[in-house]
Amino acid sequence: MAVIDLANPTRFLTLVNRVLPWLIGATALVFAYGLYRVAGAPDDYQQGATVKIMYLHVPGAWLGMMGWGVMTVAALGTLVWRHPLADVAGKAAAPIGAGFTFICLATGMLWGRPMWGTYWVWDARLTSVLVLFLLYLGMLALYWTAEDPNRSARAAAILALVGAVNIPIIKFSVDWWNTLHQPASVVRMGGAAIDASILVPLLIMALAFTLLFFTLHFAAMRNEILRRRVRSMRMMQAREVPV
Amino acid sequence: MNPFLALIGRDMRLAIRVGGGALMGALFYFTVVAMTPFAIGPDLNLLARIGPAILWLGALLASLLALDRLFATDHEDGSLDLLMMGTMPLELAVAAKAIAHWLTTALPLIVITPVLGLMLNVEMSAMGWVALTLLAGTPALTFIGLIGAALAVTLRRGGLLLAVLVLPLTVPVLIFGVAAANAAIIGPAPFGPPFTILCALSLASLVLGPVAAAAALRQGLE
Numbered sequence: 001m002a003v004i005d006l007a008n009p010t011r012f013l014t015l016v017n018r019v020l021p022w023l024i025g026a027t028a029l030v031f032a033y034g035l036y037r038v039a040g041a042p043d044d045y046q047q048g049a050t051v052k053i054m055y056l057h058v059p060g061a062w063l064g065m066m067g068w069g070v071m072t073v074a075a076l077g078t079l080v081w082r083h084p085l086a087d088v089a090g091k092a093a094a095p096i097g098a099g100f101t102f103i104c105l106a107t108g109m110l111w112g113r114p115m116w117g118t119y120w121v122w123d124a125r126l127t128s129v130l131v132l133f134l135l136y137l138g139m140l141a142l143y144w145t146a147e148d149p150n151r152s153a154r155a156a157a158i159l160a161l162v163g164a165v166n167i168p169i170i171k172f173s174v175d176w177w178n179t180l181h182q183p184a185s186v187v188r189m190g191g192a193a194i195d196a197s198i199l200v201p202l203l204i205m206a207l208a209f210t211l212l213f214f215t216l217h218f219a220a221m222r223n224e225i226l227r228r229r230v231r232s233m234r235m236m237q238a239r240e241v242p243v
Numbered sequence: 244m245n246p247f248l249a250l251i252g253r254d255m256r257l258a259i260r261v262g263g264g265a266l267m268g269a270l271f272y273f274t275v276v277a278m279t280p281f282a283i284g285p286d287l288n289l290l291a292r293i294g295p296a297i298l299w300l301g302a303l304l305a306s307l308l309a310l311d312r313l314f315a316t317d318h319e320d321g322s323l324d325l326l327m328m329g330t331m332p333l334e335l336a337v338a339a340k341a342i343a344h345w346l347t348t349a350l351p352l353i354v355i356t357p358v359l360g361l362m363l364n365v366e367m368s369a370m371g372w373v374a375l376t377l378l379a380g381t382p383a384l385t386f387i388g389l390i391g392a393a394l395a396v397t398l399r400r401g402g403l404l405l406a407v408l409v410l411p412l413t414v415p416v417l418i419f420g421v422a423a424a425n426a427a428i429i430g431p432a433p434f435g436p437p438f439t440i441l442c443a444l445s446l447a448s449l450v451l452g453p454v455a456a457a458a459a460l461r462q463g464l465e
Binding site for chain 1: 400410444
């Protein structure tokens with residue numbers, strides 16, 4: 001089925017309704033297997049059992065970044081091809097991406113407390129994820145304040161593209177800022193290569209989280225389409241009320 | 244007369260005359276910098292150390308302040324529609340407005356920076372360097388803010404939304420601006436690299452800002 005066929009929301013809804021149960025099932029299965037592997041994974045010789053936070057933390061970071069990638073593709077779809085579903089996809093991705101970024105930050109803070117002795121350090125990675133989270137919140141604020149979905153879709157698309165250009169620059173400048181202000185003062189993992197006994201469960205968990213992302217994304221897109229239908233039906237209803 | 248220069252002249256006249264508020268940014272900057280010692284205490288050594296950071300933060304906030312009026316007034320009285328229908332490319336028109344905005348809000352702020360630096364116990368010889376970093380960096384703030392202003396006017400919202408959208412994007416400018424200023428004053432890191440990157444950020448946003456802002460206006464107000 002070509003992408004253009006999906007421009008019809010009804011056809012898209014049929015597809016989503018057919019695919020979603022399978023996606024949910026696959027997510028649950030991979031999560032179950034991943035958690036089983038995580039439970040069997042060895043503790044780190046330095047960090048003990050807290051290393052298991054990583055299985056939430058790292059996929060959260062990856063998908064937080066992927067969320068903006070999805071929004072960028074959707075933005076191109078909105079501005080270049082005027083695909084009617086593109087802004088639905090972009091709007092649905094924003095809160096999910098923000099959620100995964102939040103998971104990354106929250107688990108990172110909880111991990112930092114026992115390992116570094118503090119919830120937060122102004123480390124380069126933490127800081128750039130924090131700025132990414134702020135960008136997500138700005139995007140959500142844009143959606144909250146807009147009344148007309150069409151208008152907000154295009155504004156959000158431009159913001160997504162500007163953000164996509166800026167995120168690498170922000171990452172680079174935060175790295176610079178960090179090395180300038182404070183030498184690496186915290187124990188960093190990744191000094192040594194990760195052992196396969198930890199890496200394989202991590203990759204399985206990353207796959208599970210990716211499936212979760214797309215499950216949530218499809219469901220959110222369906223909800224957004226239905227929400228827009230409700231909106232236009234209400235407007236039609238309001239028009240029919242005799243004066 | 245060249246329409247580009249004419250538009251710059253028009254916006255500057257509007258800003259300078261009654262009801263404009265060109266100097267409001269500089270006044271706000273002055274007030275913010277004056278308020279900071281009340282928050283962190285009158286210790287002159289501490290103020291000297293974080294002086295460049297205070298000046299940069301003040302400049303960042305002051306440049307945001309007037310941005311939401313950049314397109315809003317023109318949108319209200321219809322002259323924005325004329326600009327969009329005119330023969331001059333919208334990108335150029337938007338850039339002209341940004342340049343006028345920079346000349347009327349950022350430039351006065353840079354001019355009064357040396358005086359404020361004295362109050363923060365930053366050495367006189369170092370103030371030139373701080374002012375130079377502001378001169379190189381504030382165009383980036385204006386042109387990134389331009390995108391936010393265009394988005395805000397298409398959504399008919401301004402003020403806080405604009406700040407929330409624009410501030411995270413200005414993180415690199417703030418980092419390299421303060422880094423260059425500190426390198427010039429305290430050292431030991433060389434002044435050149437952060438300063439040239441700051442110039443690069445300004446030049447890049449000079450291109451990206453008008454294109455994105457014009458796209459936002461075209462998409463949003465059609």
